[in-house]
Amino acid sequence: MLFTPLLVAAVLLILPTITSSVKWELTERRFAKSHGTRKRSRSNPWWDIFGVYPLYLFIRAMHEGSNFQFIRKQHAEHGNTMINYILGRESIYTVEPQNVKTILATNFSDFSLGKRHDSLYVTLGDGIFTSDGEMWAxxxxxxxxxxxxxxxxxxxxxxxxxxxxxxxxxxxxxxxxxxxxxxxxxxxxxxxxxxxxxxxxxxxxxxxxxxxxxxxxxxxxxxxxxxxxxxxxxxxxxxxxxxxxxxxxxxxxxxxxxxxxxxxxxxxxxxxxxxxxxxxxxxxxxxxxxxxxxxxxxxxxxxxxxxxxxxxxxxxxxxxxxxxxxxxxxxxxxxxxxxxxxxxxxxxxxxxxxxxxxxxxxxxxxxxxxxxxxxxxxxxxxxxxxxxxxxxxxSVPQNFRFATKDTVLPTGGGPDHKSPFLVHKGQGVYYSVWGMxxxxxxxxxxxxxxxxxxxxxxxxxxxxxxxxxxxxxxxxxxxxxxxxxxxxxxxxxxxxxxxxxxxxxxxxxxxxxxxxxxxxxxxxxxxxxxxxxx
Missing domain, CATH: 1.10.630.10 (Cytochrome P450)
Known part of the structure; x- marks a missing residue:
């Protein structure tokens, strides 16, 4: 009797993940046809299906005071642009000048500060460094x-x-x-x-x-x-x-x-x-x-x-x-x-x-x-x-932005890591000025x-x-x-x-x-x- 509710619970937990994965795959294919994008492989170990290991490594580096060196080492191992899968979310990390230029200038409106405004509002309010869009302008x-x-x-x-x-x-x-x-x-x-x-x-x-x-x-x-x-x-x-x-x-x-x-x-x-x-x-x-x-x-x-x-x-x-x-x-x-x-x-x-x-x-x-x-x-x-x-x-050794819509970064995709690749709406992009x-x-x-x-x-x-x-x-x-x-x-x-x-x-x-x-x-x-x- 206990088996049925457990099965239902498992399906309810897994279904959103499957649905999201299918949606991402379809979007990837659509963009591949219209923008010539290529997939970017994950840097996670094959056995880390939940995305726990990168989080553990980063927390350890933060504790040791070597987080900048750690990110730089990750890029040396996995390329100038890499994807980390952490606790069910894919985030992009890059030290490519072309990608940084695209994020900050060429496709400026495709990216935002994400939750930075919410987290800093209690002190800094609607200031220039916490705001996006018309408020920032x-x-x-x-x-x-x-x-x-x-x-x-x-x-x-x-x-x-x-x-x-x-x-x-x-x-x-x-x-x-x-x-x-x-x-x-x-x-x-x-x-x-x-x-x-x-x-x-x-x-x-x-x-x-x-x-x-x-x-x-x-x-x-x-x-x-x-x-x-x-x-x-x-x-x-x-x-x-x-x-x-x-x-x-x-x-x-x-x-x-x-x-x-x-x-x-x-x-x-x-x-x-x-x-x-x-x-x-x-x-x-x-x-x-x-x-x-x-x-x-x-x-x-x-x-x-x-x-x-x-x-x-x-x-x-x-x-x-x-x-x-x-x-x-x-x-x-x-x-x-x-x-x-x-x-x-x-x-x-x-x-x-x-x-x-x-x-x-x-x-x-x-x-x-x-x-x-x-x-x-x-x-x-x-x-x-x-x-x-x-x-x-x-002065600012690392920073981040979040995509406001499906968009493209010019380099980092494909087996050679040189092709354009898709950034999904809501996906975080972290760039290390220190490493670059x-x-x-x-x-x-x-x-x-x-x-x-x-x-x-x-x-x-x-x-x-x-x-x-x-x-x-x-x-x-x-x-x-x-x-x-x-x-x-x-x-x-x-x-x-x-x-x-x-x-x-x-x-x-x-x-x-x-x-x-x-x-x-x-x-x-x-x-x-x-x-x-x-």
Missing amino acids: HARALLRPQFLRSQVSDVRLFDKHTEILISILKANETAQPKQAVEIQTLLYRLTMDTATEFLFGESVNSLSSSAGSSDVAKGNVTAVAANAGRGGFAEAFNSVQDILVLRIAFQSLYWLVRPPSFDKSNKLVHDFVDHYVDRALSYARTKGNRPAESSESKYVFLEALVEQTEDRKILRDQLLNVLLAGRDTTAGMLTWTVYLLARHPAVFDKLRAIIIERFGDTPNAENKMPLTFENLKSTEYLRFVLNEVLRLYP QRRHDLFGEDADDFRPERWSERTFQWEYLPFNGGPRICLGQQFALTEAGYTVVRLLQEFDTLENFDPPEKDVFPKVNALLTMSHKTGVHVRFASSTRC
Whole structure:
């Protein structure tokens, strides 16, 4: 008697899978006739009929901190484009520039962010980095004017905060000579301070506010690194990010990830931004905005944005999106720059010599170039160094899109892996910028090496993608490159020694943040020193 209901249950469970498989097969055949597509074989072992093994391998790699290396190894074994069958779903993984170009530009409307909006909405709302379609287009049009060259080229914004960073490093060397400092924490606070001043007109001063000027003067770098921003916006912002990363990873089950502490931190983040939004709206309604183009007043992103809209939610959502992306991408770029320069003293010495020759060893040195946007951009070797940093450690090392309809990617199908192939509606496509930018066939046999000189030899197109591409290319890339360039120049003007205190580079442990940016999981420990200064 028990056999019949068990049989019925088995049929009900298996039938949808069979129906879906038949539907996919028919679609494959239809597209093969009309588009010349070829099937792409799965990378799963033959015995893994449920798609458990790839999930196990990826979770293990995540636990070990080697997920980027793992994906790269998978591509080496199964091709530049592969399909993984995980828990009943087929997902595409690619490091082919042609496919990435198709996803981000050529067939832009065929792909979306999937559930990213839902998982991040609780904090970031309908922001430019969480939205698709008309909502995204509106946000893009709203923000684009705020990133004109005239807005992002004023390096005076970075001066005060960079000087605080330098004073901390100098004080640390005086108080604790020959000891390392964890520079990543300080660089994230630096970019938090510059980003909040640019966006709101006031900085959170997370580098020094909580520790206090006396602690900085005494060289208590531990107090600055450990306590700056504690109990305030900076710490809440970091706490919220840690949860948002998990919500993205859970995809459709994002709603399961919402611990009690999250709501408290999330409210603090929203209250902080709302304070500045309300102040800007009040200022605009009573006195009128100060003109952004005026040379007597600094440019404030929020005040300019209020001229475009007075919708309180829109303002908060866009500000939080820009703040999150602006802080993390630049901080990551600076962190990996220091990380690599500390391991490659010849590059450090060459870059420093060029900087001293052009700019002198102090700001506004006599008979030297001033530190301006134009002069930073024209310092060729500095640009090569930053390009090479972003090649090896891209701001967004991996990303994904979901097909909004049945569509085609141009290469990866068939036995030779070179034919076009079908992407089914709803299917996820994951592209690894980390893996693509380390391909030996694209960047040479020394693709894993830090060699800035490669940028004097040739140019790169879609195989180099540090700031995304197509319609969603990063609006703030010039702002990030300018801040990174300015900070590197000032550090190398002040310090002639940079020592590494971390394990060999092969033991690096990247960590993915909320908007898929990358930081170092265990921090970057270095020593800045100067033999020519007291």
